[in-house]
Amino acid sequence: MNIFFLGAVAIIAYILQIFLGMKQIKNFNSVYIRMKRKGKVAIGRRPGRIASGTILLLGVDSTGIIQEAEMMQGTSILARFKPRPQFTGIDIHQLTDSSILTNENKLTRKAAANAQKIYLEVEKGNHQDKAPVSPIFNLGNQLSLMKLSIQEKLSKKDENSAFRSSYHEK
Incomplete structure (x- = not known):
């Protein structure tokens, strides 16, 4: 097989990955901005390197009740946010104690626990976001x-x- 053909295929695949990755970031930004306009947003992450990664966005009102929830879960750049209405109406302070999480997969439970933990830290004023290097x-x-x-x-x-x-x- 011709080396130039393989090189061209690799370059096209890389460009496609960049394009789809940008679309995924745009999807995240649009969902986040829509939720942020309504109130606070708790973001729970359960990154995956080999296994599926999960991002859970919880739109929370001033009393701590979840008004809206969307989750992105998957291993590819084709994953998009999907509504998760089962989380609405739950107080974020009792999220990990909720019986709703028993029906969810392990990755969703970890992302929900992460969202609750960060929300509580921010509420207390103790959270400092550390960007990964x-x-x-x-x-x-x-x-x-x-x-x-x-x-x-x-x-x-x-x-x-x-x-x-x-x-x-x-």
């Missing part, structure tokens, strides 16, 4: 640290040689 950014940090270390060693060498030369001149 990408491997590329981490590599950049490591290279910057190596550069600083090398510069520091070189400047110490220069200081030592300057000290030695001034000592020998006396």
